[in-house]
Amino acid sequence: MPDLDAKPALAPGYRFQWEPVQGCHVLLYPEGMVQLNETAAAILSFCDGQRNILRVIADLENEYAAEGLREDVLSFLAEAVERGWVRYA
Amino acid sequence: MPKPPPPLWLLAEVTHSCPLQCPYCSNPLDLIPKKDELDTENWLRVLHEARQIGAAQLGFSGGEPLVRKDLEVLIGASRKLGFYSNLITSGIGMDAERVERFRALGLDHIQVSFQADDAVLNDYLAGTNSFQHKLDMARAVKANGYPMVLCFVIHRQNIGQVRQMLDLAAELQADYVELATAQYEGWALLNRDHLLPTQAQVREAERIAHDYQAKLKGKMRIYYVVPDYYENRPKPCVGGWGRVFLAVAPDGLALPCHSARGLPGLELHNVRERSIEWIWNESPGFNHFRGEGWMKEPCRTCDEREKDFGGCHCQAFKLTGDPTNADPTCAKSPHHHLVEKAIDTSELGLVPAKPMVFRQRNKRLEVKG
Numbered sequence: 001m002p003d004l005d006a007k008p009a010l011a012p013g014y015r016f017q018w019e020p021v022q023g024c025h026v027l028l029y030p031e032g033m034v035q036l037n038e039t040a041a042a043i044l045s046f047c048d049g050q051r052n053i054l055r056v057i058a059d060l061e062n063e064y065a066a067e068g069l070r071e072d073v074l075s076f077l078a079e080a081v082e083r084g085w086v087r088y089a
Numbered sequence: 090m091p092k093p094p095p096p097l098w099l100l101a102e103v104t105h106s107c108p109l110q111c112p113y114c115s116n117p118l119d120l121i122p123k124k125d126e127l128d129t130e131n132w133l134r135v136l137h138e139a140r141q142i143g144a145a146q147l148g149f150s151g152g153e154p155l156v157r158k159d160l161e162v163l164i165g166a167s168r169k170l171g172f173y174s175n176l177i178t179s180g181i182g183m184d185a186e187r188v189e190r191f192r193a194l195g196l197d198h199i200q201v202s203f204q205a206d207d208a209v210l211n212d213y214l215a216g217t218n219s220f221q222h223k224l225d226m227a228r229a230v231k232a233n234g235y236p237m238v239l240c241f242v243i244h245r246q247n248i249g250q251v252r253q254m255l256d257l258a259a260e261l262q263a264d265y266v267e268l269a270t271a272q273y274e275g276w277a278l279l280n281r282d283h284l285l286p287t288q289a290q291v292r293e294a295e296r297i298a299h300d301y302q303a304k305l306k307g308k309m310r311i312y313y314v315v316p317d318y319y320e321n322r323p324k325p326c327v328g329g330w331g332r333v334f335l336a337v338a339p340d341g342l343a344l345p346c347h348s349a350r351g352l353p354g355l356e357l358h359n360v361r362e363r364s365i366e367w368i369w370n371e372s373p374g375f376n377h378f379r380g381e382g383w384m385k386e387p388c389r390t391c392d393e394r395e396k397d398f399g400g401c402h403c404q405a406f407k408l409t410g411d412p413t414n415a416d417p418t419c420a421k422s423p424h425h426h427l428v429e430k431a432i433d434t435s436e437l438g439l440v441p442a443k444p445m446v447f448r449q450r451n452k453r454l455e456v457k458g
Binding site: 011012013015017019021022026028029030031032033084 | 095097142143145146148171173175197198200234235236238264265310
């Protein structure tokens, strides 16, 4: 369980962008690409190295007028860190 | 036939020129001369058209792409178009200043290749004194905020030093290390008897790679793929013909696989004459091995045909004379003995009858049978 004050950011060399032809957000990295579902894309778009995890959760809940996103965000971040997409600033 | 999925990968082989002479080079023996290369304007159009139909990953490769004086122009354009651009290089032809310039222009990633972990073997295989400069460039890449991605092409001449290669990578604080198997095409195929490792060497390298993967987890990512010759099943070559990968050769020939030039019965087109969109979606060359209509036995009824798509057609052609045969690296192929024989030659440690041929610099080789 990460410190909720840690600030998630894309790992160096990773780029997050919208791909019109594929109709989805993707994560691009050295010689590779993953297509992201909407939830993953929404979370990653807030991983800017400025906001801490609590703030990411709050901003997502605010943006999508939703509640209880905490577990979704934490489990996604755990996986994203494991895969090397995200690091804590 | 339904419209094919978009190409995700554009490999821009901007030149076949290279200051190195590696005998494992997978470029064709018949290297494209500089005078036949696409000009800047045509490359810019290729980038634009490929991006429009969905290509997202872009590799600048060759030869040595740094030889192209317009590489900066192409990199700058790629970034503006939204490509994730990869420079696949020996490091020869750039200095710290050029790396910095690439960074400013928006290049995303530089992969520096090494021939070995020590100067003597590295420089012997490369045919030039390049080791020290490679070390400097690996450091310059990292100093510019890039992930450090190192590539070692593995073959019999260096496979015994995989541990030392990984130690060197760790010492340089590499982020990714690719232990890439030599692709037995072009010069590498010509030199195969000098390059193919033994089964025991392959398994030992695998063991060491796994050992380091565990040891350096979270610090350095290590990619090691067991060569198809030893796997009894082919690789899904280029992710499947005309499914994700589009290569453009230095002279503008668009290729579904970078070794596909010269496959019999294959009608390929040049980007000087046709649009990338037409080539990808409509051209006979890209449709040639799409789907399963081309398949013969054992592929046609194989329950793994959707996994590997029959393997590599170029390899099937080079080894069996017919690109519609199953890739002979597959144990189900009636030609599998050809691969087993090549491995046996390496197991027996026979001294190859012909000397190893180093890639010729900027000239074509007269190939005699």
